[in-house]
Amino acid sequence: xxxxxxxxxxxxxxxxxxxxxxxxxxxxxxxxxxxxxxxxxxxxxxxxxxxxxxxxxxxxxxxxxxxxxxxxxxxxxxxxxxxxxxxxxxxxxxxxxxxxxxxxxxxxxxxxxxxxxxxxxxxxxxxxxxxxxxxxxxxxxxxxxxxxxxxxxxxxxxxxxxxxxxxxxxxxxxxxxxxxxxxxxxxxxxxxxxxxxxxxxxxxxxxxxxxxxxxxxxxxxxxxxxxxxxxxxxxxxxxxxxxxxxxxxxxxxxxxxxxxxxxxxxxxxxxxxxxxxxxxxxxxxxxxxxxxxxxxxxxxxxxxxxxxxxxxxxxxxxxxxxxxxxxxxxxxxxxxxxxxxxxxxxxxxxxxxxxxxxxxxxxxxxxxxxxxxxxxxxxxxxxxxxxxxxxxxxxxxxxxxxxxxxxxxxxxxxxxxxxxxxxxxxxxxxxxxxxxxxxxxxxxxxxxxxxxxxxxxxxxxxxxxxxxxxxxxxxxxxxxxxxxxxxxxxxxxxxxxxxxxxxxxxxxxxxxxxxxxxxxxxxxxxxxxxxxxxxxxxxxxxxxxxxxxxxxxxxxxxxxxxxxxxxxxxxxxxxxxxxxxxxxxxxxxxxxxxxxxxxxxxxxxxxxxxxxxxxxxxxxxxxxxxxxxxxxxxxxxxxxxxxxxxxxxxxxxxxxxxxxxxxxxx
Ligand code: ACM
Numbered sequence: 138x139x140x141x142x143x144x145x146x147x148x149x150x151x152x153x154x155x156x157x158x159x160x161x162x163x164x165x166x167x168x169x170x171x172x173x174x175x176x177x178x179x180x181x182x183x184x185x186x187x188x189x190x191x192x193x194x195x196x197x198x199x200x201x202x203x204x205x206x207x208x209x210x211x212x213x214x215x216x217x218x219x220x221x222x223x224x225x226x227x228x229x230x231x232x233x234x235x236x237x238x239x240x241x242x243x244x245x246x247x248x249x250x251x252x253x254x255x256x257x258x259x260x261x262x263x264x265x266x267x268x269x270x271x272x273x274x275x276x277x278x279x280x281x282x283x284x285x286x287x288x289x290x291x292x293x294x295x296x297x298x299x300x301x302x303x304x305x306x307x308x309x310x311x312x313x314x315x316x317x318x319x320x321x322x323x324x325x326x327x328x329x330x331x332x333x334x335x336x337x338x339x340x341x342x343x344x345x346x347x348x349x350x351x352x353x354x355x356x357x358x359x360x361x362x363x364x365x366x367x368x369x370x371x372x373x374x375x376x377x378x379x380x381x382x383x384x385x386x387x388x389x390x391x392x393x394x395x396x397x398x399x400x401x402x403x404x405x406x407x408x409x410x411x412x413x414x415x416x417x418x419x420x421x422x423x424x425x426x427x428x429x430x431x432x433x434x435x436x437x438x439x440x441x442x443x444x445x446x447x448x449x450x451x452x453x454x455x456x457x458x459x460x461x462x463x464x465x466x467x468x469x470x471x472x473x474x475x476x477x478x479x480x481x482x483x484x485x486x487x488x489x490x491x492x493x494x495x496x497x498x499x500x501x502x503x504x505x506x507x508x509x510x511x512x513x514x515x516x517x518x519x520x521x522x523x524x525x526x527x528x529x530x531x532x533x534x535x536x537x538x539x540x541x542x543x544x545x546x547x548x549x550x551x552x553x554x555x556x557x558x559x560x561x562x563x564x565x566x567x568x569x570x571x572x573x574x575x576x577x578x579x580x581x582x583x584x585x586x587x588x589x590x591x592x593x594x595x596x597x598x599x600x601x602x603x604x605x606x607x608x609x610x611x612x613x614x615x616x617x618x619x620x621x622x623x624x625x626x627x628x629x630x631x632x633x634x635x636x637x638x639x640x641x642x643x644x645x646x647x648x649x650x651x652x653x654x655x656x657x658x659x660x661x662x663x664x665x666x667x668x669x670x671x672x673x674x675x676x677x678x679x680x681x682x683x684x685x686x687x688x689x690x691x692x693x694x695x696x697x698x699x700x701x702x703x704x705x706x707x708x709x710x711x712x713x714x715x716x717x718x719x720x721x722x723x724x725x726x727x728x729x730x731x732x733x734x735x736x737x738x739x740x741x742x743x744x745x746x747x748x749x750x751x752x753x754x755x756x757x758x759x760x761x762x763x764x765x766x767x768x769x770x771x772x773x774x775x776x777x778x779x780x781x782x783x784x785x786x787x788x789x790x791x792x793x794x795x796x797x798x799x800x801x802x803x
Contacts, residue, residue, distance in 0.1 A: 238294030299612025307337025310378025404469030730793030733758025
């Protein structure tokens with residue numbers, strides 16, 4: 138009783154302080170189903186974690202996760218008769234939830250997480266954490282918080298088995314600490330594939346003992362292009378870095394403990410200049426080159442006609458597969474510049490000998506040889522969708538897809554560019570697909586081209602596929618390309634908050650996706666990130682975009698002829714959308730024009746008489762702010778005519794046009 142009174146008082150205190158933001162509305166990615174009930178459970182210093190030996194790791198992870206903020210060092214036991222418990226339990230009867238699903242039940246007696254695998258238990262623990270007050274993310278003990286959990290019953294499993302985040306360290310090396318920090322965030326968001334882009338034209342980042350020059354030469358460059366693709370500017374500073382095999386083993390184990398598979402990407406035959414700088418015999422031109430200091434078009438490519446290339450790549454991959462237990466090795470394959478191949482007599486000979494008629498066929502020949510080499514090592518390859526032989530960059534000329542169907546069907550195609558027809562053809566040719574369509578999933582793109590909402594709305598499944606074909610789309614990835622992100626601060630601002638949206642793209646069932654709910658749940662997520670020192674782009678969650686209003690209905694428009702220079706009131710139609718009592722959101726959504734529209738007041742007129750108004754400054758241009766006006770109709774008058782009267786003006790000019798949209802409800 139004493140304990141109950143104390144926690145009730147604390148709860149009251151933290152409600153006043155505006156903290157304790159948690160509950161079923163705080164889980165990201167949203168689970169399959171949640172049944173909230175009245176009441177709650179509370180974790181105290183005497184709570185015991187009960188787990189069988191097989192879940193020892195997960196029990197310790199739960200203990201470690203709770204320790205910093207609560208200050209509690211909870212006991213772990215295999216059985217217990219104390220009432221306050223968190224029970225982790227492996228069961229057989231949840232097979233329908235697959236390898237990653239779980240059930241989480243919170244009742245006053247305690248918490249039970251059940252799953253058929255330790256992975257499911259791990260994900261149940263992540264949800265449990267998110268149900269606690271956000272202060273649980275604090276690295277230091279927080280006093281005055283009741284560690285209470287809402288009573289709820291959750292059933293959960295992912296939509297896709299491949300939920301990836303890619304980090305490009307070929308361009309800018311970030312190091313072990315940052316990688317682990319990213320892995321922590323991925324795990325909390327139930328993402329399970331860390332696609333590690335370790336080699337590129339500008340750097341080789343993985344120690345290969347058989348070929349030491351890959352790192353002694355290939356891991357450093359003398360200078361770096363800054364300021365964008367065609368910029369002549371350079372940083373004026375050298376850049377270097379690589380992972381030793383010992384560090385890689387440690388990171389692989391760190392990821393494994395968090396249910397994350399690392400897929401290494403060793404790019405070939407393009408994006409290979411750092412390796413060619415180390416070993417010129419790998420290149421097509423055989424010229425001695427330097428590790429590239431600018432980004433974009435590469436100056437050489439692996440020589441597909443030289444046996445030494447396959448021998449050396451096989452030797453490199455022997456060490457790669459010894460380090461990474463993943464069944465898949467990513468071999469890149471993107472953006473091969475064919476000009477060196479076209480000029481090479483040796484490549485011409487190869488084409489004659491192997492009856493290859495186009496450069497695409499040469500690449501497919503190369504890729505199939507690598508697929509064989511990797512398959513002999515017990516693994517399969519994956520590559521960007523150029524490996525299908527399509528002319529994604531306008532470099533191939535005619536007949537480009539002549540032999541595309543001959544690509545080894547065990548190869549996973551990583552779709553990033555082109556159009557869905559190409560991906561659908563690959564699916565029909567038997568390939569599995571990971572959908573990382575660049576215009577929705579590239580984290581190096583600014584928020585102007587991929588807003589949080591656009592990231593959230595990405596659906597990795599294309600239309601027009603049979604259910605069986607859809608299952609060949611095994612998931613999705615989001616990609617942090619590194620050309621223009623030399624610092625961790627820049628990187629985090631690009632990744633966060635979008636990573637949370639991509640986590641929900643990969644995990645949450647399509648019918649449960651709802652951006653308004655996501656934004657609401659992000660409030661707890663941002664608080665957790667603040668406490669963990671994650672530098673997310675601060676204004677991107679609250680910022681409005683046109684996509685936020687796609688469910689609103691257009692009722693009228695403004696255009697240059699209707700926009701006053703001053704605040705003269707202008708009347709707009711409601712298009713019959715207001716006929717019943719309720720609250721309505723009226724939105725002024727800019728579409729085009731050089732100048733924005735400013736709004737200061739919107740009123741609701743009933744038969745020409747103002748009965749409600751919302752006065753606040755709104756700005757509708759390239760940037761949107763305050764453009765939602767809330768109008769309440771307390772009681773509808775039968776047969777009345779409802780119109781809007783807005784005080785608006787052009788912002789410096791009256792040439793803009795846009796839509797007036799409406800939606801009923803808050
Ligand atoms: C890529 O963006 N070059 C896969």
